[in-house]
Ligand SMILES: Nc1ncnc2c1ncn2[C@@H]1O[C@H](COP(=O)(O)OP(=O)(O)OP(=O)(O)O)[C@@H](O)[C@H]1O
């Protein structure tokens with residue numbers, strides 16, 4: 001209990017906000033790192049997932065590949081990449097991008113697969129080209145599940161990004177490693193609490209976004225329901241893609 | 248004119264859905280494919296807009312082999328109404344109707360105006376224009392599907408059991424609506440159903456199919472009713488059970504038509520009786536004097 005109070009006191013200690021290397025800049029570093037990692041992972045995983053989802057080909061390959069990536073211990077991978085490319089941020093970027101790919105990939109292709117076949121068949125039958133089917137039908141209808149995948153990737157990355165401090169003086173993880181070394185448990189716990197808070201805030205933002213991106217009409221029931229329920233029904237937003245769900 | 252020339256379709260899994268099918272579908276007429284489940288009706292229909300390509304044989308539209316046409320362009324020039332409407336759930340009614348014109352580059356405002364006019368054509372209130380498909384009843388969704396099929400003013404309209412999923416009363420209503428549209432719009436309609444009553448009501452040419460897309464009989468409704476080609480056709484149209492044989496009975500001075508099961512099929516209108524509107528009138532039925540079954544939803548106009 002005392003540890004906890006000490007940690008709170010640590011978080012509010014103005015001395016820890018002194019720049020450079022204060023809480024605010026580490027928090028921003030952590031956020032930026034998370035964001036950039038997600039962009040890298042999305043650039044790789046979304047087009048690939050869309051390709052798999054649209055063509056229905058390579059699904060087994062994707063599941064096996066994603067399962068393999070998931071099985072890699074991130075700390076081990078980080079160490080390995082760091083030994084290869086050296087100390088610095090490259091190694092954490094590589095290791096965490098690999099961590100973030102599977103859920104985003106799964107979100108992208110399950111989003112497409114969850115669309116009723118009749119809808120896509122109809123779009124093709126009225127004369128949409130394959131590109132138009134993807135852009136005008138599959139992407140909007142698959143968005144909720146994709147956002148779910150990015151959401152689950154974000155949570156993993158924001159938590160695991162603490163490991164970046166293992167090989168670089170970077171992010172909120174620094175407090176954990178520094179505190180561990182000096183047996184400053186207030187600092188360690190304070191750092192963890194900040195990571196948790198950050199994760200919760202991001203989670204909240206995603207929950208909101210996930211509701212907003214459900215295409216209108218997909219969940220709208222009878223008009224009475226629509227009026228009675230200003231908030232979108234949760235059931236139809238789709239379950240967030242969580243780790244292991246499709247493997 | 249659409250012409251099938253010895254068309255065969257074998258699916259990759261080996262199913263022979265259609266075998267050596269040849270038929271001419273005259274322009275500006277309605278041809279109905281009718282047959283039981285799995286007889287190849289949908290396959291035949293979808294070969295016209297190249298959603299299915301034949302394994303062998305050719306299909307020509309006005310003398311042009313459609314295998315030489317780009318599928319996307321071909322599909323945009325043909326209206327297609329699907330069994331469960333096939334509307335895009337994330338688009339409003341008016342945007343669903345305008346889908347193909349927008350793909351073809353019609354300006355948004357003009358596409359919207361045309362779409363609204365089409366809602367009138369299919370008997371939908373314009374107030375529904377900005378709803379989503381999930382906010383409509385099944386019958387309303389089917390009407391939107393028909394409006395979408397008509398949106399590019401196609402010469403050919405394909406309809407695959409478009410009224411299969413709605414209740415008998417709405418169904419009868421939609422059938423009457425379609426008959427009105429046929430007269431108004433003058434399109435080549437290819438219609439698929441497994442309901443022989445519907446086939447006789449809507450078809451200028453009715454094609455009765457056996458499994459494998461084998462033609463059991465082709466003809467006008469009255470030809471088929473009067474001369475079923477064989478046992479299969481006879482049982483399919485219900486003639487073998489005498490179901491369609493009607494006879495007179497005289498009730499309180501007016502002639503009543505009674506079917507084989509004793510149900511009242513209608514009243515014979517004489518000048519005297521005409522002042523009392525009959526509940527259903529046999530004369531409404533397209534197939535002429537021979538037709539008219541006891542089923543109330545199919546005989547006359549319900550509205
Ligand atoms: N994509 C496909 N792959 C394999 N077989 C198919 C495919 N589509 C249809 N078939 C088979 O071809 C045959 C004809 O199917 P089709 O859908 O044309 O029948 P239908 O007359 O429309 O039946 P229904 O009245 O049930 O709609 C059936 O045996 C069906 O199982």
Ligand SMILES: [Mg+2]
Pocket residue numbers: 288289290407
């Ligand atoms: Mg069918």
